Amino acid sequence: xxxxxxxxxxxxxxxxxxAIHLGLLPVDHVPEKQEFWQLPLFDRQDADEHGHIYFMGIxxxxxxxxxxxxxxxxxxxxxVFAGLAGIFDIPQDDYLFVNVMEKVNLTMKFGGFISxxxxxxxxxxxxxxxxxxxxxxxxxxxxxxxxxxxGKDSEKDSVLQRQQTASGRAGRSHTYRTPARGESTGQKPxxxxxxxxxxxxxx
Amino acid sequence: xxxxxxxxxxxxxxxxxxxxKIYALSVxxxxxxxxxxxxxxxxxxxxxxxxxxxxxxxxxxxxxxxxGRLLCGSRFLAPLGYSLAAAGIKKIYGRLAExxxxxxxxxxxxx
Numbered sequence: 001x002x003x004x005x006x007x008x009x010x011x012x013x014x015x016x017x018x019a020i021h022l023g024l025l026p027v028d029h030v031p032e033k034q035e036f037w038q039l040p041l042f043d044r045q046d047a048d049e050h051g052h053i054y055f056m057g058i059x060x061x062x063x064x065x066x067x068x069x070x071x072x073x074x075x076x077x078x079x080v081f082a083g084l085a086g087i088f089d090i091p092q093d094d095y096l097f098v099n100v101m102e103k104v105n106l107t108m109k110f111g112g113f114i115s116x117x118x119x120x121x122x123x124x125x126x127x128x129x130x131x132x133x134x135x136x137x138x139x140x141x142x143x144x145x146x147x148x149x150x151g152k153d154s155e156k157d158s159v160l161q162r163q164q165t166a167s168g169r170a171g172r173s174h175t176y177r178t179p180a181r182g183e184s185t186g187q188k189p190x191x192x193x194x195x196x197x198x199x200x201x202x203x
Numbered sequence: 204x205x206x207x208x209x210x211x212x213x214x215x216x217x218x219x220x221x222x223x224k225i226y227a228l229s230v231x232x233x234x235x236x237x238x239x240x241x242x243x244x245x246x247x248x249x250x251x252x253x254x255x256x257x258x259x260x261x262x263x264x265x266x267x268x269x270x271g272r273l274l275c276g277s278r279f280l281a282p283l284g285y286s287l288a289a290a291g292i293k294k295i296y297g298r299l300a301e302x303x304x305x306x307x308x309x310x311x312x313x314x
Contacts, residue, residue, distance in 0.1 A: 048235065050239070051238070052240075053246075069236075070236070073233060073236075075210075076210060076233065079210075079211030079213075080211050083213025084244045084255070085244075
């Protein structure tokens with residue numbers, strides 16, 4: 001299954017949720033600011049990248065974890081994706097959209113606005129990180145619920161599902177980075193990585 | 204224009220003479236985002252580029268169409284809205300036909 005966390009700008013709450021899901025961030029305590037800033041997509045995505053679905057890694061159940069930005073149009077994202085899936089006969093239970101916006105607090109919105117919209121990263125990033133720390137356990141709870149929901153599928157089924165997936169175009173590693181401080185993510189090597197390479201404009 | 208709350212829905216319209224399936228999709232003001240979403244979808248599911256071709260016809264919207272779309276949401280002014288929208292479509296019909304012709308030509312030249 002593909003689990004796609006989404007929020008307004010795909011820079012803070014969805015990145016945090018995906019990182020928690022993959023074990024890149026702890027579930028038992030609030031991480032330090034630096035731990036957030038080490039996440040590859042935290043406070044990074046710009047408006048001209050919204051809509052792009054980023055691959056973050058594969059969880060312990062074999063589910064592929066993605067994140068995306070959909071501005072204030074969550075239904076558009078889900079409808080377009082579902083419509084395309086319908087065209088190509090992709091079953092509905094092959095993907096799951098998780099809206100993380102409901103866990104976002106005002107501090108996150110304010111800091112995110114300053115950093116992403118106005119570009120004052122030096123001022124906005126600490127504020128949005130503070131907000132993320134304040135909302136952290138709410139996001140952890142959401143991720144826990146999602147994991148409980150999707151983890152019911154047996155790992156055997158997940159492996160079979162992944163084996164049926166054709167290889168991706170690019171050869172990027174199955175996750176962005178190794179877990180901090182030697183923590184175990186419970187991840188297993190990807191089988192048939194369904195990853196893709198995002199090419200930045202002009203990059 | 205007849206579809207209420209249809210934003211984001213992918214609507215099947217049938218197949219053309221080459222057997223290609225034709226769909227319509229309407230999204231207000233988020234063109235770039237939809238393009239990137241479709242591109243990502245293709246990448247995630249390894250769908251070849253020539254299997255799915257997103258054609259943006261909305262760049263040719265004119266004031267009649269925009270006004271018509273706005274008024275169609277109103278209960279009393281909807282008939283006026285439809286008339287304006289029809290006038291708007293007539294105004295750009297030639298360019299739309301040209302766009303479709305170009306797309307068909309490209310599709311027919313594919314191996």
